[in-house]
Amino acid sequence: xxxxxxxxxxxxxxxxxxxxxxxxxxxxxxxxxxxxxxxxxxxxxxxxxxxxxxxxxxxxxxxxxxxxxxxxxxxxxxxxxxxxxxxxxxxxxxxxxxxxxxxxxxxxxxxxxxxxxxxxxxxxxxxxxxxxxxxxxxxxxxxxxxxxxxxxxxxxxxxxxxxxxxxxxxxxxxxxxxxxxxxxxxxxxxxxxxxxxxx
Amino acid sequence: xxxxxxxxxxxxxxxxxxxxxxxxxxxxxxxxxxxxxxxxxxxxxxxxxxxxxxxxxxxxxxxxxxxxxxxxxxxxxxxxxxxxxxxxxxxxxxxxxxxxxxxxxxxxxxxxxxxxxxxxxxxxxxxxxxxxxxxxxxxxxxxxxxxxxxxxxxxxxxxxxxxxxxxxxxxxxxxxxxxxxxxxxxxxxxxxxxxxxxxxxxxxxxxxxxxxxxxxxxxxxxxxxxxxxxxxxxxxxxxxxxxxxxxxxxxxxxxxxxxxxxxxxxxxxxxxxxxxxxxxxxxxxxxxxxxxxxxxxxxxxxxxxxxxxxxxxxxxxxxxxxxxxxxxxxxxxxxxxxxxxxxxxxxxxxxxxxxxxxxxxxxxxxxxxxxxxxxxxxxxxxxxxxxxxxxxxxxxxxxxxxxxxxxxxxxxxxxxxxxxxxxxxxxxxxxxxxxxxxxxxxxxxxxxxxxxxxxxxxxxxxxxxxx
Numbered sequence: 001x002x003x004x005x006x007x008x009x010x011x012x013x014x015x016x017x018x019x020x021x022x023x024x025x026x027x028x029x030x031x032x033x034x035x036x037x038x039x040x041x042x043x044x045x046x047x048x049x050x051x052x053x054x055x056x057x058x059x060x061x062x063x064x065x066x067x068x069x070x071x072x073x074x075x076x077x078x079x080x081x082x083x084x085x086x087x088x089x090x091x092x093x094x095x096x097x098x099x100x101x102x103x104x105x106x107x108x109x110x111x112x113x114x115x116x117x118x119x120x121x122x123x124x125x126x127x128x129x130x131x132x133x134x135x136x137x138x139x140x141x142x143x144x145x146x147x148x149x150x151x152x153x154x155x156x157x158x159x160x161x162x163x164x165x166x167x168x169x170x171x172x173x174x175x176x177x178x179x180x181x182x183x184x185x186x187x188x189x190x191x192x193x194x195x196x197x198x199x
Numbered sequence: 200x201x202x203x204x205x206x207x208x209x210x211x212x213x214x215x216x217x218x219x220x221x222x223x224x225x226x227x228x229x230x231x232x233x234x235x236x237x238x239x240x241x242x243x244x245x246x247x248x249x250x251x252x253x254x255x256x257x258x259x260x261x262x263x264x265x266x267x268x269x270x271x272x273x274x275x276x277x278x279x280x281x282x283x284x285x286x287x288x289x290x291x292x293x294x295x296x297x298x299x300x301x302x303x304x305x306x307x308x309x310x311x312x313x314x315x316x317x318x319x320x321x322x323x324x325x326x327x328x329x330x331x332x333x334x335x336x337x338x339x340x341x342x343x344x345x346x347x348x349x350x351x352x353x354x355x356x357x358x359x360x361x362x363x364x365x366x367x368x369x370x371x372x373x374x375x376x377x378x379x380x381x382x383x384x385x386x387x388x389x390x391x392x393x394x395x396x397x398x399x400x401x402x403x404x405x406x407x408x409x410x411x412x413x414x415x416x417x418x419x420x421x422x423x424x425x426x427x428x429x430x431x432x433x434x435x436x437x438x439x440x441x442x443x444x445x446x447x448x449x450x451x452x453x454x455x456x457x458x459x460x461x462x463x464x465x466x467x468x469x470x471x472x473x474x475x476x477x478x479x480x481x482x483x484x485x486x487x488x489x490x491x492x493x494x495x496x497x498x499x500x501x502x503x504x505x506x507x508x509x510x511x512x513x514x515x516x517x518x519x520x521x522x523x524x525x526x527x528x529x530x531x532x533x534x535x536x537x538x539x540x541x542x543x544x545x546x547x548x549x550x551x552x553x554x555x556x557x558x559x560x561x562x563x564x565x566x567x568x569x570x571x572x573x574x575x576x577x578x579x580x581x582x583x584x585x586x587x588x589x590x591x592x593x594x595x596x597x598x599x600x601x602x603x604x605x606x607x608x609x610x611x612x613x614x615x616x617x618x619x620x621x622x623x624x625x626x627x628x629x630x631x632x633x634x635x636x637x638x639x640x641x642x643x644x645x646x647x648x649x650x651x652x653x654x655x656x657x658x659x660x661x662x663x664x665x666x
Contacts, residue, residue, distance in 0.1 A: 023282035090367045095284040096342040097432035169211040
């Protein structure tokens with residue numbers, strides 16, 4: 001159940017054009033090179049993984065000094081707050097520049113995922129890993145981050161190749177549902193669930 | 200509030216944008232030269248099936264007088280789809296309207312209404328204190344929000360440059376340039392968005408233009424004659440390309456819409472050597488260095504037309520000729536047609552620029568002109584003053600709109616008996632005037648007309664990140 005949720009979240013990030021597959025497609029289209037598209041995707045996934053892993057580290061470190069209940073409550077508050085901020089603030093991620101090296105692309109993906117709060121949704125999962133031993137949380141959490149990112153990477157690759165080879169970017173006009181707003185609602189929801197579970 | 204689906208007027212590529220539905224409304228900046236009455240946004244019906252086609256159907260007076268509306272732009276456009284910071288669920292609904300003389304920037308809402316409604320005023324002081332500029336001019340929506348060029352400094356004559364505005368709150372965020380290098384004069388700007396390249400052009404500082412063209416400055420070759428290339432990401436000046444100081448006033452910049460291309464067209468108003476006007480092509484210099492440098496070459500020359508001094512305004516009497524005065528150019532979204540306004544001789548030229556290095560003139564329409572005063576077929580007895588000036592092309596490339604005023608003080612010098620006010624529409628294929636579309640004279644309530652913006656976007660409003 002938990003594993004399914006982790007994979008589905010990864011797929012959700014993979015589908016979101018803002019999380020990177022669209023950037024990979026644009027780089028491919030610009031240079032008329034499918035190779036560039038395929039090179040870009042693992043780098044984008046790497047940035048995503050770094051962002052998610054940072055959350056795991058934070059949870060693991062916090063979990064070693066506070067009780068499980070406090071951790072859950074803290075996670076719930078963070079989720080609700082971040083979700084509300086995403087819903088209400090009209091700011092969006094800003095970045096200028098199309099011509100990035102692969103390391104710069106990884107940095108872009110890290111920033112984009114972090115601003116999006118990509119790793120935060122794993123909080124409900126992470127806070128439920130038995131904290132009997134500190135190392136378990138860290139290794140278990142990293143496994144979760146890895147599975148999540150793999151799901152994200154595979155989904156993004158399929159979407160990117162299909163759009164690049166068959167659909168064309170015009171599909172964005174019809175199919176680009178506002179995933180960011182949906183994501184914000186989901187963050188708030190997950191936060192509430194975590195809080196309710198903790199109390 | 201953001202939308203659930205992308206704004207339908209955003210298109211990923213210029214190819215997609217060319218399929219856009221025809222515009223039903225056109226917004227036109229109108230200004231009162233005497234500064235006694237407020238300037239206004241006039242709204243024209245451009246739907247040929249509508250009974251009010253070709254007439255003014257909406258009108259919004261500004262709250263103040265003396266703004267001198269000139270150019271304006273949208274709060275958001277197709278660049279919102281760019282992959283590195285996408286925000287496609289914002290709406291294209293606000294017109295960002297600078298007062299070139301007052302330095303105020305107005306924000307007008309166009310959604311679900313014909314006459315735009317004022318929602319915000321950015322005062323000259325905010326633009327000045329936050330960005331250091333005055334006399335705001337060109338507006339483009341881009342990756343960092345709204346970019347607004349400005350001709351003058353705040354409290355100083357110069358340098359002019361570019362200010363950044365937040366595209367939600369419309370607050371002035373600051374000066375765009377981190378390192379402006381040798382750039383001092385400003386006017387127009389645009390970019391090669393997928394190459395992280397900004398291009399800017401030069402007119403003059405406020406003191407050089409606000410009281411009319413200054414003969415000594417012109418003959419002394421002091422007006423702008425350079426193009427500047429910048430790193431759009433790092434906001435740094437990279438290179439200047441001097442077209443030669445005889446080529447005075449490098450105004451409108453029209454880069455290729457295809458984001459894989461790195462060329463564009465720049466119009467030059469007048470050569471002080473022979474009063475000709477010219478259009479230049481900038482492009483990557485592949486013959487020298489590593490191909491990262493820029494070069495420009497003249498691809499169109501339009502000669503002056505001889506005239507009797509008796510028929511000429513004072514400013515031109517010594518020359519015995521009418522300069523074409525190329526004051527605006529516009530490139531179709533498919534990058535195949537370039538339109539060139541000759542405001543002095545009263546002509547709009549159509550070029551095939553499928554080979555941008557070798558434009559071929561394929562059409563011409565005559566209207567007004569300093570000497571010719573050609574009439575519109577809808578009013579064949581009326582000698583027209585002014586000439587085709589601001590030109591705008593529909594996204595599908597089928598319709599071209601022109602208005603006839605250049606800039607208050609300059610209108611008065613070249614058309615001293617009055618420039619009037621008219622707008623015309625030309626069908627692109629074949630290149631002929633639409634006799635049903637000729638709002639003029641009292642239709643504009645005594646105001647002069649300048650830039651046109653078409654509902655949903657036009658050939659000079661949007662940038663695209665996908666080829």
